[in-house]
Amino acid sequence: MNTSAAAQATPSVHAFTQEARDAIYHAIFSRRDVRGQFLPTPVPDEVLSRILTAAHYAPSVGFMQPWNFLVVQSQDTKRRVHSAFAKAHAEAADMFGGDRRATYQKLKLEGIVESPVGICITCDRERTGPVVVGRTHMKTMDLYSSVCAVQNLWLAARAEGLGVGWVSIFHQADLQEALGIPKGITPIAYLCVGYVSHFHDKPELETAGWLPRLPMEDLVYFDQWGQRDDQQPLIAHLQRDQAAAQRGREAIA
Ligand SMILES: Cc1cc2nc3c(=O)[nH]c(=O)nc-3n(C[C@H](O)[C@H](O)[C@H](O)COP(=O)(O)O)c2cc1C
Numbered sequence: 001m002n003t004s005a006a007a008q009a010t011p012s013v014h015a016f017t018q019e020a021r022d023a024i025y026h027a028i029f030s031r032r033d034v035r036g037q038f039l040p041t042p043v044p045d046e047v048l049s050r051i052l053t054a055a056h057y058a059p060s061v062g063f064m065q066p067w068n069f070l071v072v073q074s075q076d077t078k079r080r081v082h083s084a085f086a087k088a089h090a091e092a093a094d095m096f097g098g099d100r101r102a103t104y105q106k107l108k109l110e111g112i113v114e115s116p117v118g119i120c121i122t123c124d125r126e127r128t129g130p131v132v133v134g135r136t137h138m139k140t141m142d143l144y145s146s147v148c149a150v151q152n153l154w155l156a157a158r159a160e161g162l163g164v165g166w167v168s169i170f171h172q173a174d175l176q177e178a179l180g181i182p183k184g185i186t187p188i189a190y191l192c193v194g195y196v197s198h199f200h201d202k203p204e205l206e207t208a209g210w211l212p213r214l215p216m217e218d219l220v221y222f223d224q225w226g227q228r229d230d231q232q233p234l235i236a237h238l239q240r241d242q243a244a245a246q247r248g249r250e251a252i253a
Contacts, residue, residue, distance in 0.1 A: 027158045029245050030199060034163030035108045037196040038115040047160050048117065051193075054156035055121065060145035062133035066125065067149045067188075070179055072118030077179070081190060082112045084174035085167060092169055107208065110167040115192035120179055121150050123186040146188040153191070163196035216242045 016024070052069050060066060072078060089109065096104045112118065123146040135141045150166070157164045167190045175187050205211055216238040222229045229235070 023159070027155045031154055031158040032163070032199045033203065034165045034192070034196055034199070035111045035204070036114075037163060037198055038111045038192065038194040039197060040114075040116060041195045043117050043162065043194060047162070048193075051153050051156040051160060051162065052119075055149040055153035058145065058148035058152040060148065061135045061141035062128065064128045064132050064135075064142060064145065066123045066127045066142045067146045068122045068124065068185070070120040070122065070181070072120065072179070073116070075113070078113050078118060080178040081118065081167075081170075081175065082110075084170050084178050085110055085112060087174065088169045088171055103208065103210065107205075107210075109169060111165050111192040111194075112167060112190075115163075115165070115194040117193040119153070119189075119191045119193055120175075120181070120187055121146055121153070121189045121191065122181060123188050124184070125186060126184060143186065143188065146186075150189045150191070157193060158199075161195060162193055163199065165192040166190070167192060213242075213246065215239075 015021070048071070052071075055067070055069065056065070058067075072081065093101055093105050123143050125142050127142075132142065154164045154166075170187075170190070172187060175181070175190060176183070176185075179187070181187055200207065203213070206213055217228070217230065217235050220235070220238060221227050222232060
């Protein structure tokens with residue numbers, strides 16, 4: 001991110017210092033989904049408390065705070081969650097054809113048993129009653145609110161040096177049963193959390209050749225859906241910032 005140029009163009013007394021902004025972008029660009037590099041080192045409660053509190057300070061539609069945080073530390077519970085994963089994972093492999101199936105089977109897509117802590121973030125869609133400010137018409141906004149909590153936790157964890165891996169390959173009912181989650185509560189994310197030997201520079205699916213990162217200029221439209229305009233100065237900035245991010249650098253002068 002070109003934070004120094006942005007600061008010159010739009011000075012704001014509310015902007016963070018350069019160092020603080022760089023730290024935020026560093027957390028964003030170096031966050032990874034972690035599956036295979038967990039260390040057995042325990043996560044101290046004070047660190048766990050900080051990342052859970054970061055999650056709780058996420059935005060939520062109508063301030064409904066629909067989340068709960070189910071902290072999983074028992075090996076028995078982790079094994080139950082892992083069995084639910086294994087069943088869905090075997091089914092998932094059959095959904096890919098040809099070479100993709102073989103590649104899929106080689107991917108490691110969870111670290112449920114190896115990670116010292118699991119955290120299931122849920123959504124209670126009834127938490128504040130049927131009518132919620134902001135959820136009156138688009139009913140999925142409460143689910144998205146819990147996703148915001150996931151992302152807050154993920155970034156805070158990165159800053160703490162903790163890896164997080166999101167596991168979603170479950171039949172929802174199996175995950176609910178493994179964790180005793182009642183029917184009215186929606187599991188949003190099962191997260192594997194722990195210290196790691198290293199963070200990969202790039203998404204593992206990118207390195208494995210599964211998919212590339214999409215270019216920003218293909219994703220940004222102006223005024224109407226599908227309307228691109230490569231002459232807009234913003235496009236050149238986006239290309240430059242994405243190139244910098246791709247090189248693993250969080251800031252360019
Ligand atoms: C909603 C959601 C569900 C995901 N589910 C899984 C999963 O079941 N297993 C897995 O290995 N990664 C899962 N991921 C991680 C993505 O594969 C990962 O974010 C993506 O490949 C980009 O890599 P990065 O997070 O390291 O940047 C999930 C991510 C999201 C946002």
